[in-house]
Amino acid sequence: MQTSETDTRRGLFLALGAYAIWGLVLPLYMKALNHVSPLEIVAHRIIWALPFAALILVHQGRLAHTLRYFGHLRTLSLAALTAVLISINWGVYVYAIVSNQAIDAALGYYINPLLNVALGAIFLRERPSRLQGVAIALAVVGVAIMTIKAGGLPWIALVLATTFGTYGLLRKLVKVDASEGFFLEVAILFPIAIGTLAFVTDVHFGAIPYETVMLVIAGPLTAIPLILFAAGARLLDFATVGILQYTVPTMLFLTAVFLFGEPFGFWQLVAFAFIWSALVLYAVTLIRQAREERRRRRGASTQGGAQFPDPKTDA
Template identity: 80%
Template sequence: MAADIESVAAGYSMQISESETRRGLFLALGAYGIWGLVLPLYMKALNHVSPLEIVAHRILWALPFAALLLVYQGRLKHTLGYLTDLRTVGLATLTAILISANWGVYVYAIVSNQAIDAALGYYINPLINVALGALVLRERPTRLQGVAIALAFVGVAIMTVKAGGLPWIALVLACSFGTYGLIRKVVKVDASEGFFLEVVLLTPLALAVLSMLGDQHFGGMLSETLLLVGAGPLTAVPLILFAAGARLLHFATIGILQYAVPTLLFLTAVFLFGEPFSVWQLVAFAFIWAALVLYTITLLRQARAERRRRRGASTQGGAPMADAPSKT
């Protein structure tokens, strides 16, 4: 699998044009705006409902939305054919497991007043991307990136000591979403097709969960029922936007853009949800914010070096490279 990921990532870096990069930026930013601001407020309105019930309904009501989208695109029959491809089904099963775990922990964090821990998870997610790049893609971190990872480790350690245990919400969210994004590049289906396969594979599990739950809120109050149904499209739209954007952007770019999610979530948790934020939490976050500054500096340096390399190649070739790939 590592070889597959490496070859696909290399292929994307050669094929992405400037116009595709701009489109990828808009798609990714749209996803992050929904995840960081809209979704926390939406889930807070369901804080009296079990996280398992919420996630199960997110899956069930996302399925018809994803299917209708494929019907509109004229690709439903073609997508169903992927269910006979064992490799595609296997990879889609992995991404389905990862994203369902991410959904469950995210919802739990919001409804249990631990949105700050969720924000921490999405802050360290870019650094998880660096670690995954080193372990899976065999990308050697720069010295500054190594320092950034060390600073983030110190921040997590401070949170661990002061809280009396690992910040498991943050770690699960960061690791599950980082791995999801990496494997998602290997599944050779587009964004809407991939999401449809994931919810199809998760639907039997969602039905089993709902059958085991006793007191359910669906079908009771109209407002609760509508919120549970609406959770499906609200789940599908940003995930499809993210998957589409990720395939049009350099993997490192996703790390920079993801700062929008934890920042919006952090501000929402503190100023709208009124969650307490202690001095030690501020110290821990300061280490992680410093790590992200260093990480961003390395990415900007790499982008400038790549632009200089392309300009040099264009000059030597005697013609402008209009469709040169972007490394934003």
């Protein structure tokens, strides 16, 4: 029991570390690079993430095994799709931060868990509960209010939620673990990132030392939270991971309003109120699912340990 509690605490620490980087460190980091083209930032995130991801696989003794996937057409095709989706997600995220639209980015990551439920229902035939259905409906109302009353369609939020949700759906089909999948994705994107830099007119890399260093560090800063999250998620139950993921958009939202000083009007507040209400309902469903799973396991354990009479012997 003590080992289980220790693992849970370790998983919590690892997951919160990932969420802190995603929700606080990365926004502040990207904001410090707000005079650099988003294309150049994303390109360098990919370029410098590749050697870091390779070093991790070398440390795990799995680089040679991972390289074999380049001869597996189905795995490589799916990895190419997930690579395109995650690069779009990174690009829109960086654009949102540097263009003072971090609130919309936070909205996107609030919507994402609910979109995952919808995608699971459509493509994986995972039937949502009644509360989850109500939560999705509330989220749709929130987006509609943002569209009609708060200044137009929140395209940044929708693109971030859609790309990340579809990315997660496709990653279920790629039978590789987190570090291997990340390496395949950045390896596929590497030549595209190199080519993209040729189209950036105002190149900052190499011009000023501290900017050059920041662009290089953007690579490991992209990889580290993914690895921390993958390690933490393995030690935590599904409900805990599901509820903890709200810390990312919450930190991003608070950073946008109180540190970046982005405007947050009345109709935005109303729209977010619908989204937050939807997330409360979704969290309730996760907690219920976790309780039912624990009950099921206890029941299975009890039945497994019970002694039943042998009907042949009694006869």
